[in-house]
Amino acid sequence: MRRYGRALVAAALAVSVAGGTAGRVSGEARRAVTGPPPGSAAWRADTSLGRALPDPATASPEQVARFFSELTDHQKHSLVRRHPLVTGNLDGVPVTLRYAANARALRAEHDPRYRRLAAPGHRILAFDPRGRGQVAEVYGDLERARRVSVVVPGSDIDAGTFDRTKDPYGAPVGMAVALRDATAGRTAVIAWAGYTTPVGVGLDAATGDLAAAGAVRLARFTRGLAAVGAARPALFCHSYGSVVCGLAAHEVNATDIVVFGSPGMRAGSVGALRTEARVWAAKDPSDWISRVPNVRFAGVGHGPDPAGPGFGARRVPAERAEGHTGYFAPGTDSLRTFAAIAEGEL
Incomplete structure (x- = not known):
C-alpha cells in the first residue's frame, strides 16, 4: 500500500x-547493481600468491592499497591477467593496474557499446558489465x-x-x-x-x-x-x-x-x-x-x-x-x- x-x-x-x-x-x-565486482568468487578462491586476497565485499580501500603495496610487480600483473574485472573495479588498487585490468576486460567483451572504450589510449578506472x-x-x-x-x-x-x-x-x-x-x-x-x-x-x-x-x-x-x-x-x-x-x-x-x-x-x-x-x-x-x-x-x-x-x-x-x-x-x-x-x- x-x-x-x-x-x-x-x-x-x-x-x-x-x-x-x-x-x-x-x-x-x-534494480541497483550493488556489491562486489563480478568474478569475486574466483578471486576469493585464488591461492596462487600463497596468501588470501582481500575480500572485495569487506576489505576497505585502505586495506586493498596496503595489500598491493606488498606485492611484487610480477604478482600484481598476475592478478590483472587472472582477475581483470575484480582488479579493475576494486577501490584501492593502483591506478595503472586498474587501467590495464579494465583494458583487458573490455577487450574480452563483444558488446558494441564498449568498442570505443576498448580502443588504445583510454584510461578506464572502472568497468562493470x-x-x-x-x-x-x-x-x-x-x-x-x-x-x-x-x-x-x-x-x-x-x-x-x-x-x-x-x-x-x-x-x-x-x-x-x-x-x-x-x-x-x-x-x-x-x-x-x-x-x-x-x-x-x-x-x-x-x-x-x-x-x-x-x-x-x-x-x-x-x-x-x-x-x-x-x-x-x-x-x-x-x-x-x-x-x-x-x-x-x-x-x-x-x-x-x-x-x-x-x-x-x-x-x-x-x-x-x-x-x-x-x-x-x-x-x-x-x-x-x-x-x-x-x-x-x-x-x-x-x-x-x-x-x-x-x-x-x-x-x-x-x-x-x-x-x-x-x-x-x-x-x-x-x-x-x-x-x-x-x-x-x-
Missing part, C-alpha cells in the same frame, strides 16, 4: 514535468594532478549513453572533457557512471532508492582515490546525480560539491548535509527541472531546491546556460565558474 501511494505521488510529479523533458515517463523500477553497464574514465594524469574532479551524472546514463554525441553536455564524457578543456588541461577529471541511474521520469527518478545505492558506491570510490594518493576531488553532480551526492555528502572525501539542474539533495539545507566540503548550486532560467515540485512526501521527492536562497549553497551563475543539459557548454558562465572551482581559484 505504501509503495502504491508513492507511485501515485511519483506519477503526479512525472506528469508535471514530462512536457518539458527530453526523456520519457517510465513506470518500470530498476552487469545490468546496463557502469564505467569510469579518466581524463588527465590522475596520479600527478594537483586538482581532481569527478562528474556524477543523472538519469538515463549507462554504458550506452556514457559518451553519447547527441546532447554531449548531458553525458559524463562530454562534461568531463569540457571541464578539463576549460582548465586548459591543468586538472584531472573523472567521468563517473558508477551507479544504476533511473530511466525516464517515474518512480525511480522521484525516489531515493537508486541514489542511496549510488551514494555508497560514490563514497567508496572517493575513499579509493585517497587510498592511492590522488588529490581530494571536487564533485560535479548533475540532476539526479545531485541526489546521489547529497546522500553521500557526509562520507565523500571532497573539497567541493557542485550541483546543477538539481531536483533536491534529500536535505533541508547545507548544514543538514553534514559535510566539510563547500557546496555550490546552479540552475539556469530555462531548465525544466524548475517544474519539479520541491517536496518530499512518503519517500517521494528530493526536498528543497539547492539553488534556492534558503538552502545555503554558494550560487553559481548560469544565465548563459540553456536547458537542463547546457551547464557545461563552452562559453557559458556556469562552465567558467565550474573551471575556477575545479582549479581551486574560488
Whole structure:
C-alpha cells in the first residue's frame, strides 16, 4: 500500500514535468547493481600468491592499497591477467593496474557499446558489465594532478549513453572533457557512471532508492582515490546525480560539491548535509527541472531546491546556460565558474 501511494505521488510529479523533458515517463523500477565486482568468487578462491586476497565485499580501500603495496610487480600483473574485472573495479588498487585490468576486460567483451572504450589510449578506472553497464574514465594524469574532479551524472546514463554525441553536455564524457578543456588541461577529471541511474521520469527518478545505492558506491570510490594518493576531488553532480551526492555528502572525501539542474539533495539545507566540503548550486532560467515540485512526501521527492536562497549553497551563475543539459557548454558562465572551482581559484 505504501509503495502504491508513492507511485501515485511519483506519477503526479512525472506528469508535471514530462512536457518539458527530453526523456520519457517510465513506470518500470530498476534494480541497483550493488556489491562486489563480478568474478569475486574466483578471486576469493585464488591461492596462487600463497596468501588470501582481500575480500572485495569487506576489505576497505585502505586495506586493498596496503595489500598491493606488498606485492611484487610480477604478482600484481598476475592478478590483472587472472582477475581483470575484480582488479579493475576494486577501490584501492593502483591506478595503472586498474587501467590495464579494465583494458583487458573490455577487450574480452563483444558488446558494441564498449568498442570505443576498448580502443588504445583510454584510461578506464572502472568497468562493470552487469545490468546496463557502469564505467569510469579518466581524463588527465590522475596520479600527478594537483586538482581532481569527478562528474556524477543523472538519469538515463549507462554504458550506452556514457559518451553519447547527441546532447554531449548531458553525458559524463562530454562534461568531463569540457571541464578539463576549460582548465586548459591543468586538472584531472573523472567521468563517473558508477551507479544504476533511473530511466525516464517515474518512480525511480522521484525516489531515493537508486541514489542511496549510488551514494555508497560514490563514497567508496572517493575513499579509493585517497587510498592511492590522488588529490581530494571536487564533485560535479548533475540532476539526479545531485541526489546521489547529497546522500553521500557526509562520507565523500571532497573539497567541493557542485550541483546543477538539481531536483533536491534529500536535505533541508547545507548544514543538514553534514559535510566539510563547500557546496555550490546552479540552475539556469530555462531548465525544466524548475517544474519539479520541491517536496518530499512518503519517500517521494528530493526536498528543497539547492539553488534556492534558503538552502545555503554558494550560487553559481548560469544565465548563459540553456536547458537542463547546457551547464557545461563552452562559453557559458556556469562552465567558467565550474573551471575556477575545479582549479581551486574560488
